[in-house]
Amino acid sequence: MIRINEGIEISKIIEQNDLRIVKVYNKKWVTNKVSHPRAQKPGLAIAGYFKYLNRGRIQIFGKTEMGYLNQLDSKKREIQLKKFFAIKLPAVVVAENQEIDELIISIARKYKTPILISNLSSSLLTSRLCSLLFRYFSKKIKINGVLMDILGLGILIKGDSGIGKSETALELINKGYNLVADDLIEFYLNSNDEPIGRPIDKIKEWIEVRGLGIINIIDIFGAGALLEEKRLDMVVNLERWSTKKKYDRLGEGNLYFHVLGKDIPMFDIPVAPGRDLSTLIEVAVKYFISIKRGKKSFIEHLYGKEKK
Amino acid sequence: MIEEKVEIINKLGLHARAAAKLSHLANTFDSDIFIVFNEDKVNAKSLLGILTLAASIGNYISIIADGKDETRAVKEIKKLFDKKFDEES
Numbered sequence: 001m002i003r004i005n006e007g008i009e010i011s012k013i014i015e016q017n018d019l020r021i022v023k024v025y026n027k028k029w030v031t032n033k034v035s036h037p038r039a040q041k042p043g044l045a046i047a048g049y050f051k052y053l054n055r056g057r058i059q060i061f062g063k064t065e066m067g068y069l070n071q072l073d074s075k076k077r078e079i080q081l082k083k084f085f086a087i088k089l090p091a092v093v094v095a096e097n098q099e100i101d102e103l104i105i106s107i108a109r110k111y112k113t114p115i116l117i118s119n120l121s122s123s124l125l126t127s128r129l130c131s132l133l134f135r136y137f138s139k140k141i142k143i144n145g146v147l148m149d150i151l152g153l154g155i156l157i158k159g160d161s162g163i164g165k166s167e168t169a170l171e172l173i174n175k176g177y178n179l180v181a182d183d184l185i186e187f188y189l190n191s192n193d194e195p196i197g198r199p200i201d202k203i204k205e206w207i208e209v210r211g212l213g214i215i216n217i218i219d220i221f222g223a224g225a226l227l228e229e230k231r232l233d234m235v236v237n238l239e240r241w242s243t244k245k246k247y248d249r250l251g252e253g254n255l256y257f258h259v260l261g262k263d264i265p266m267f268d269i270p271v272a273p274g275r276d277l278s279t280l281i282e283v284a285v286k287y288f289i290s291i292k293r294g295k296k297s298f299i300e301h302l303y304g305k306e307k308k
Numbered sequence: 309m310i311e312e313k314v315e316i317i318n319k320l321g322l323h324a325r326a327a328a329k330l331s332h333l334a335n336t337f338d339s340d341i342f343i344v345f346n347e348d349k350v351n352a353k354s355l356l357g358i359l360t361l362a363a364s365i366g367n368y369i370s371i372i373a374d375g376k377d378e379t380r381a382v383k384e385i386k387k388l389f390d391k392k393f394d395e396e397s
Contacts, residue, residue: 144351161353162335183356203356214356 007035007056008136010091010114018128020119022097025105029114032090034058037137038191039093039129041065041122046084053087058129061094062122069104078103085111093129095122130191138188139260147180147197147230148172150285154197154230156185156257156264157281159238163271166207168238171278178227179217182207187232187259195259198229234288235264236281241272309374312382318392321364326393331355333388339375341385352385 011030014021024030035056045053046065069077085107092108093116094100100115108115118125145158146169157165166182173179181199190196199205205226208214217225235257239245247270248255256263267284271277291297316322322330334341334352341352345367350357352371363369373381 142348142350144354144357161351183354184350184360200360202360202362206356208354208356 007033007090008133009033010058010116013058013091013129013132014116016128016132019093019125019132021093021116022119023117025100025115025117026109026113029091029112032112032114034090034133037130037133039126039133041126042084046080048080048083050083050087053089055087056090058133059089059092060122060126060129061092061098063096063098066094066098066100078107081107085113087111089113091116093118093125095120095125127191134191135188135196138190140186140188141260142200143185143187143197143259144183145185146182147185147232149178149180149227149230150282151177151289153233153285153289154180155281155285156197156232156235157238158235158257159271160240162210163238163240164277165238166209168277168281169207170209172281173217173221173225175278175282178225179207180227180230189260189262190231193262195232195262195264196229197232232259232264234285235266236284237266237268238271238277239268241270245270309372310378310382311370311372312386313368313370314386314389316363316365316367316369316389318389318395319365320395321367322358322361322369324359326395327355327358329393330385330388331358333385334381337373337375337377337381337384339373339378339381341374341381342372344370344372 009030010032013019013034014024014030036054038057039060040054040057041060041062042053042065046068069081072080081104088111091114095118097117097119100117105115120128143156145156146165148155148157148169150172157168159165169179169182180197181204183203184200185197186200187195187197205216205218206214207217247268255266255268257266265288269277269280269284318326320326331353342349343352343358343361345361345363348361350361352358371382371385
């Protein structure tokens, strides 16, 4: 069987601090690639049921797998291990810093499989590995706008160039909210199928304010003003005020923004002199939270929930 | 919508000052204008966006414009690339 060429290298996985990899055996093969977005606990596969074992998936040995292997008699143990590693898996990660013996290492070496030892429990290891792999394998899309954390929700501020997105973001940061990314945001779907936004590395921390140039958020507002990534909950679309366009006057709120196949609630907010955008957005977020908690909108207040 | 391919011929490529000139020019048009390089498509009116492309001398980029003044926009932007952003004589 040939190994898979597309995917994320094991060496990249070892580099992740939050996976707490403490030891690596068979280092020569860390160039193997994982080509499946979910980690797998082999479970019964170790006992010989290989049907659902996937060649591109990284395997996790928890207490169950190690416990089963350790209670087999030595002959059977060797046969099972050989059958298992002959599938040529990209790597095996052993959870909870469990000890592994020379036999496992040498059989793995024969089939070019690196073994990583992690300090984490297998459930935590599985969830962190999956979220890392999902970020890598997910469809990605770049969107123009500003992504902020306001009252714990991820808010994307969109609008034409020059309408004042960055300036509004600056006001919101000044009020104590956190910036995720200005100008270009990369979205991916996490393991819960939610769109998550991240900054582009090259322009992370920087924000363009016309008249001032490009300024560094951390230098000016401190490290607390910036977040690494955030789930997208709501979109605010800033538009030049037009007398022709009908704005939502009754708060019926049925606009959606499409990203990676998901529909995210959106508000169109017209921009005109004298409208304090940062306060408007803050209130829009609070309103959104209250509706989500089941509070009545004005229409529902007048006519009841059903007649809407 | 129109699209045109342009070669970058100035020494420093799409560096900060050139990108500033480009986004400044793009902002004078009503059309939506994008610059495409490799897999990336960015808004030409956004300076930071252009800078993420890191396009350098010898690279080809595409200018895409969509709107009332799209023809003029593409022509003027191409001209800016062709005259090396007024940096070299």
